[in-house]
Amino acid sequence: MARKVTVGVPREVKDSEFRVALTPAGAHVLAEAGHRVVVQAGAGEGSGFSDEAYRRAGAVIVADAADVWSQADLVVKVKEPVEQEYRYFREGMTIFAYLHLAAAPRLAKAMLESGVTGVAYETVQLPSGALPLLAPMSEVAGRMSVQVGAQFLESFCGGRGVLLGGVPGVPPADVVIVGGGVVGLNAAKIAVGMGASVTVIDKSAERLRYLDDVFGGRVTTLMSNPHHIAAAARRADLLIGAVLVPGARAPRLVTEAMVRSMKKGAVIVDVAVDQGGSVETVDRATTHRDPVYVKHGVVHYAVANIPGAVPRTSTLALTNATLPYVLELADKEIADAARDNPALRSGVNVHRGMICHPAVAEAVGLPYAPPPF
Secondary structure: OOOOOEEEEOOOOOOOOOOOOOOHHHHHHHHHOOOEEEEEOOOOHHHOOOHHHHHHOOOEEEOOHHHHHHHOOEEEOOOOOOHHHHHHOOOOOEEEEOOOHHHOHHHHHHHHHHOOEEEEHHHOOOOOOOOOOOHHHHHHHHHHHHHHHHHHOOHHHOOOOOOOOOEOOEOOOEEEEEOOOHHHHHHHHHHHHOOOEEEEEEOOHHHHHHHHHHHOOOEEEEEOOHHHHHHHHHHOOEEEEOOOOOOOOOOOOEOHHHHHOOOOOOEEEEHHHHHOOOEOOOOOOEOOOOOEEEEOOEEEEOEOOHHHHOHHHHHHHHHHHHHHHHHHHHHOOHHHHHHHOHHHHHHEEEEOOEEOOHHHHHHHOOOEOOOOO
């Protein structure tokens, strides 16, 4: 007999987070597979999905978060649980979300103590090394990083008063992107499209060759080292932190001394802030309601959920990527799903009191144990 579970979708509670983990179309797929889908009232409103749309898709609407968490075998979220949600954790439950445990030791401890299984979108990894569930939000965040950077370069936002693309007779802004992965590639696309002078820095010569081919020489590529990063930071009008080590805390590649050397009114957008930040002066995450602070005369944008600003686009893109994995986790026990799909196995960060991802274990300073399946 096929396994049937309850999949719970609570409303996101992180500040200014309007995405939802499952669209009505996704709920319909799960319901058609025989699973019960429980959605908190209003969970989809921020992304333009009404409770009635979920009902028509076959989901059950419940009044509050406690109803969702208490009924669900599998909880599907966008952002990591916040402290007010820890009380809902229970042994045997699986939580599937962006967990970013390397930057959240208290959450890791709460998950360990409760015995839940935590599968992190950001460490689900294909044999090729690709991160299929991180990619869609990295695409959004990379594109938005340039958009918000251009906004905060405006003088009334505290910036230098520089137009990203310049005008005839006036040079464009210098955009420096530290990291040439999915975020960096998408940031470069928008920056080039807006007419900026773009430099991408990465540690992989192969990746730099790829970017040079993609952009046909319209971006400058540099091998990552402290000298190149420092020199690029000094001339940058907009610096975008776009580095990622799956499961681990982001490396601090842009030092405080480099930030001190930057132009007054320059802007930093650190997309890696949800993994601890790649810029040394990014000492706290900000929110969409209060997105920037100034340090050493440089505007710092450190919003940890950048794609939450465009929740409709982000929710649709996220569900496109996550739904096949949600279906696997619903259809099978976690051990079977992980054995059958190595990508899902790499996503298991916490399982029954064990840290099961080596980079997470190192980041939070706790012992590592490989998944027992």
